[in-house]
Amino acid sequence: MTTQKNYDFVPAELWSKFPHGWILMLKKSTRIALESSLLALSFMVLFATLVGPPHRSEWLYLLTAGLGPEVVAVWYIAFPFNPYRSMAAIGEGMRDMDKGDRSVAKLVALLKSSDAHRFLLKTSWKLSLLFFVPMAVISAVMQTAPIWRFGLDCVVRIPAFFFLCLFLLFRMELLAWALQNWKSFDGKSQMSG
Numbered sequence: 001m002t003t004q005k006n007y008d009f010v011p012a013e014l015w016s017k018f019p020h021g022w023i024l025m026l027k028k029s030t031r032i033a034l035e036s037s038l039l040a041l042s043f044m045v046l047f048a049t050l051v052g053p054p055h056r057s058e059w060l061y062l063l064t065a066g067l068g069p070e071v072v073a074v075w076y077i078a079f080p081f082n083p084y085r086s087m088a089a090i091g092e093g094m095r096d097m098d099k100g101d102r103s104v105a106k107l108v109a110l111l112k113s114s115d116a117h118r119f120l121l122k123t124s125w126k127l128s129l130l131f132f133v134p135m136a137v138i139s140a141v142m143q144t145a146p147i148w149r150f151g152l153d154c155v156v157r158i159p160a161f162f163f164l165c166l167f168l169l170f171r172m173e174l175l176a177w178a179l180q181n182w183k184s185f186d187g188k189s190q191m192s193g
Helices: 002-006 012-017 020-026 028-050 058-078 087-091 102-112 114-142 152-181 188-192
Strands: none
Touching: 012 102, 020 028, 020 087, 020 152, 028 058, 028 114, 028 152, 058 114, 058 152, 102 114, 102 152, 114 152
């Protein structure tokens, strides 16, 4: 009973059909801690480049900060996230559960829906502003002309920003949004198509 109350953000129809690993990550206190950590890591990965040599490549990192979230949003629109193909689901024996269960199929249809696309794009704009504006202000305050340079730091920092930060942030936000909107979603047209 207590366990159910702690995870009441998961609709009752999905309770035993949603990977427990994702449930633990999406619990409000855990999610806040994880997302705060990911945002802090994102800022460290990007802003450490503004400190000065040998990590100066302001234009490249400004572009990454401004356009990176849109790139990830477009990725998840083109290749929708299916939690039943994630490592968490595979480890719990829930792989492809969406093919045989209507309530699970409804969740996957919601993640592929135009509502999800709008949510992803809206989230990407917010993250772009969150990352780009402070970087642009710091670059301007430094009063040095931004430079173009591609070095080893770019090979490490940019993938770290995308894969360790953005992809996981978007998955967590998208799943939390989908669970919150699951009951009100009428996915009959998406599920039949």
